[in-house]
Amino acid sequence: MNKIKQKIGNYRFRILALLLFATTINYFDRSIIGVMAPTLQNMFDWTNEDYANIIISFQVAYAIGMLTMGGIIDKLGTKIGYTLAIAIWSIFGMLHAAVRPGFSVIGFSLARFGLGFGEAGNFPAAIKTVAEWFPKKERAYATGIFNAATSIGAIAAPFVVGWIVHEDGTNWQIPFLITGALSAVWVFLWLRFYKKPEDHPKVSKEELEYIISDSAVEVSKEKLPWIKILKRREAWAFAAAKITDAVWWFYLFWGAKFLAETFGLKLKDIGVPFFIMYVLADGGSILGGYLSGYFIKKGWSVNKARKTTLLLCAIMILPVCYVAFAENKWLAVFLIGIGAAGHQAWSANIFTLVSDVFPKKATASIVGLGGMIGAVAGIVSNKLLGKFLDQADNTAYFWAFLVAGSSYLIILGIVHLLMPKMIPLDENLKQIL
Structure with missing residues (x-):
């Protein structure tokens, strides 16, 4: 078995390492404001609603970017499209440092808007890259590995x-x-080392055959029109599943504030709780991706393997409902960590649904559509949470954690109704019988 693996080659994992690196940068950039939220709020005298509006600025741009960047990446290809995305988010990320106290809310809102638009390109590009470089049986595992970088950055x-x-x-x-x-550094490495596997001199014939072994050959590379994509129930199944992004963003942008306001944690003390939460999330991401792949290798259908794993994730997340009742900060941290682990396992499999069903040329666009829906869900939830925290103090966190813990089971039911059988679609979005 080892000889067979050695003969096949593993250059695809070098490309995966670049996805891991990019996603780490993405989430480090994204997480900074959440970590510093209590300090910045005191410095600039923000209300909770002010802070929510700054976060919403990011999410509005992220929603717009998800729709446009996905299409751009499908059109330009992953090499140029990914480079464009990271250039945009890096410039606007650094512009945060230029904001002055006199216009802090509008300044941060504008910087977050540009950051959100650029960062919207990360997942469409990364998922498209995984679809290009990995066979279906490895995609959830590969996605779980690079998706774990969201926790590394956090x-x-x-x-x-x-x-x-x-x-x-x-x-x-x-x-x-x-x-x-x-x-x-990442842009230099990406431009130097990335090519599609069929064009890459470092990819052996055996590895290329392995990569395309369970994928349909696409004859046309012409971009699919949006109207054709939007007519497919499978696209809306993925979009529904991405509503849970609002929960992940709640942990990311409000987690430090919750711990600071509920348990009195200072800026210098937040590192260890975040380490615990996101190490658990990392483990969930990798395990969730591995588990559905394991089921497929055991002979399960892709439909059964993915949805069984998603059900296990949804059940695992339920205890998050109890966080607001936790009297011990470490219990709260552990419960949030379990919820984050379940979410990341869920996310690894949800992303893979796209490449399981849709042709590669539509992958980034579908991921963009789902990301837009997730961003809209985040906008609504952040606006409500910021408003209620100002009006009802910390009791608003009770409802936030209740929704965070219970929503996955409901959404999984919606996904199953929209897509009871995960039948692959050809390059014209017709079911392959």
Whole structure:
């Protein structure tokens, strides 16, 4: 067996490492404001609704970007499209450091808007890359690995911020500048090493045959019109599943505020709780991706393997409903961590649904559609949470965690109704019988 694997080759995992690196940068950039939220709120005298509006600015741009960037990446291809996305988000990420107190809300809102638009390109490009470089039986595992980088970035943020930024906000600009240098390194590596597997001189004939072994050959590379995509129930099944993005963003943008306001955690103390939460999330991402692939290798249909794994994830997340009742901060951290682990396992399999069903040329567009729906769900939930926190103090967190814990089971039912059988679609979006 080892000889067979050695003969096949593993260059695809070098490409996966670049996806891991890009997603780490993406989430480090995205997480910084959530970690510094209590400090920035005190520095700039923001209300909870002000903070929610700044986050919503990111999400509005993310929603717009998901629709447009997905189509751009399908048109330009992953090499150029991914480079464009990371260039945009890095520039606007660094522009946060230029914001001055006199116009802090509008300044941060504009910087977050540009950041959100650029960052919207990460997942459409990464999922498209996985579809190009991995056979179906490995895609959930590959997606789980690069998706784990969302937690790596989220783990790094509180430690870097806690090390550099003082409790009074001194040096708050520096973390926003760090990702510029990291992004430059990534762009150099990506442009130098990325090509499609069929064009790559480092990919052996055996590895290429393995990559395309369970995928239909696509004759036409012409972009599919949106009207054709929107008519497919399978597209809306994925979009419904992505509503759960609002839960992940709740952990990311409000987690530090919840811990600070409920248990009195300071900026320098937030690193360890975040480490615990997102290490658990990393484990969930990799395990969730591995589990459905294991079921497929055992002979299960793709439909049964993916949906069984999603059901297990939804059940695993249910205890999050109890977080608002936790009297011990470590119990709250553990429960959020379990919820984050379940979400990441869910996310790894949801992303894979796209490449399981749709042709590669539509992958980024479908991921963009789902991401837009997830961003809209996040906009609504953030606006409501910010408003209710100002009006009803921390009791609003009870309802937030209740929804966060219970929504996955409901949404899985909707996904199954829209897509009871995961029948692959050909390049014209007709079912392959």
